[in-house]
Amino acid sequence: METLIAEFLPDHHLPYPIIFLRMIGAMICGALVGFERERRDHAAGLRTHILVSLSASVFAIIAIESTRMAVLDTDQARIDPLRVIEAVTAGVAFLAAGLIVFSRGQVHGLTTGAGLWLSGGVGLALGFGFWAIGFVAAATCFVVLGAIGKFMDRKVRRDIRSPPETD
Template identity: 60%
Template sequence: MEQITAELFGKTEIPYPVMLLRMTGAIIVGAIIGAEREYRDQAAGLRTHILVALAACVFALLSIESVHMAGFADEQVRIDPLRVIEAVTSGVAFLAAGMIVFSRGEVRGLTTGAGMWLAGAVGLAVGLGYWFVAVFATLACFIVLFILGKIRFAKPSCHEKHADKPE
């Protein structure tokens, strides 16, 4: 039984309660970002943003822990935690790009894609222990999405743009 317990709760650099706190924080900041997208009935809403932030947090925790793993202590093995950040960034960018569509002359999903990208960034920030950065970025995102989202700038429609041009 000791071996199973040791396997499930092995020695870590970051204590398990701190990991749990960081993952919970990632869920919260992802939910704050995703709530606005859910409110506006976008395809990537609350659950998607939570999962992106949580996944990014887990990758950050794993990158910290992998540097300290006994099996990687050999000089021949090189661990680069920045590669994890790069992988999360490009992976989330791929997901975000999938949210962007061109339909009927309009681009849709840019804000949702940007929100997903930010959810990944704040998840990484929480996973790496940069709480201030994560909370500030989440609050800034909330302001941009909720408050600035209420401001509608007059934009000519696709038909109005071409109405004055001769055919």
């Protein structure tokens, strides 16, 4: 019975409220990044960005906690949290690359892919406990996507209304 209890309440470094707070923070920041993409009706929107950020946070928390596990504290087992960052980066980059398409001489999905990649980074930051980095990155992305997106929309509308002159 003791083994069963230990399985669900392992000896860990971070208290569960901190772990859950980091996960919730990652979800909120992922939502900030994904909100603008959702508003513009892009393929990877609010839910996708939340899930990417949350999953990256979970991987970071597991990396932190695994360095404290007695079963992995041997000469044969080496734990390197940086490998988790590399794996998350590669995984999110794979997802983002799937969104990028070249059609009719134009590239589409690049900004959404970059937003997904940032969501992964934000999730890692919050999972590792770098709150300020995660929140500032998410807020900055929200501002960049919103403000520059509005500027670009106005420029596109202006270009459509006044086509270039021909000789």
